[in-house]
Amino acid sequence: MTSETAATVSAVAAAVSTALTLVVVVVAVRSLAATRKDSRDRSRPVIVPELQRELLSHGTINLLIRNLGASVAADVSVKFEPGPPGDLDALPNDNMWKWIFQAYARPIASWAPTWTLSNIVRAGHEQLDPFAVIVNYAGPDGTPYTGRYEIDPTPILKGTSSGPSDMMDPFDWEKRKVRALEALVQQSR
Numbered sequence: 001m002t003s004e005t006a007a008t009v010s011a012v013a014a015a016v017s018t019a020l021t022l023v024v025v026v027v028a029v030r031s032l033a034a035t036r037k038d039s040r041d042r043s044r045p046v047i048v049p050e051l052q053r054e055l056l057s058h059g060t061i062n063l064l065i066r067n068l069g070a071s072v073a074a075d076v077s078v079k080f081e082p083g084p085p086g087d088l089d090a091l092p093n094d095n096m097w098k099w100i101f102q103a104y105a106r107p108i109a110s111w112a113p114t115w116t117l118s119n120i121v122r123a124g125h126e127q128l129d130p131f132a133v134i135v136n137y138a139g140p141d142g143t144p145y146t147g148r149y150e151i152d153p154t155p156i157l158k159g160t161s162s163g164p165s166d167m168m169d170p171f172d173w174e175k176r177k178v179r180a181l182e183a184l185v186q187q188s189r
Contacts, residue, residue, distance in 0.1 A: 043069075043070045044145070045067050045071050045073035045111065045139055047066070047111065048065070050063075051063060051156045052064050059124045061121055061122040065078060065117045066116040066117075067113050067116075071139060072111065073138070075107050075109065076108040077137070078133065078134070079136075080133060081131060088101055096122070099119065103117070103119060122153070130151060132151065133151060134146070134148050
């Protein structure tokens with residue numbers, strides 16, 4: 001092999017080595033970024049609204065907003081569509097939305113994991129139309145999160161369930177106590 005050929009082979013080998021090193025560095029950086037994102041996704045706060053039927057009050061529907069994530073959410077802002085009217089004080093006190101709009105008028109500084117806020121959105125047989133809940137918050141590292149949840153009450157309002165029989169003597173206190181305990185057990189599930 002001539003010295004010129006050896007120099008060419010050496011230069012090509014150096015270029016290939018440099019290219020392979022660059023590829024390894026790019027793969028390593030992407031892998032580290034993916035690991036960091038995966039770790040953040042597993043440990044982040046997750047604020048989620050849901051509707052739930054009140055077990056011991058026929059016709060009552062609650063709006064629950066929970067942090068299902070593994071860390072504290074900061075600066076939590078909860079908004080609704082349709083939003084509040086211009087003057088909340090003009091709403092009558094028996095309008096549940098008045099209290100909900102007031103409860104979430106200001107951001108909540110910190111929302112711990114498993115913490116749940118509950119508000120009645122329907123009592124008795126009032127009309128409950130679909131609505132949206134928009135939640136904005138930050139994770140412990142300052143990462144901003146936004147969620148928009150379309151809430152349709154139809155599945156809750158049309159849902160069916162079973163319970164203790166209503167065919168018992170209303171004056172049989174022992175049976176009524178058992179029925180109340182069964183309802184409490186169902187609620188704790």
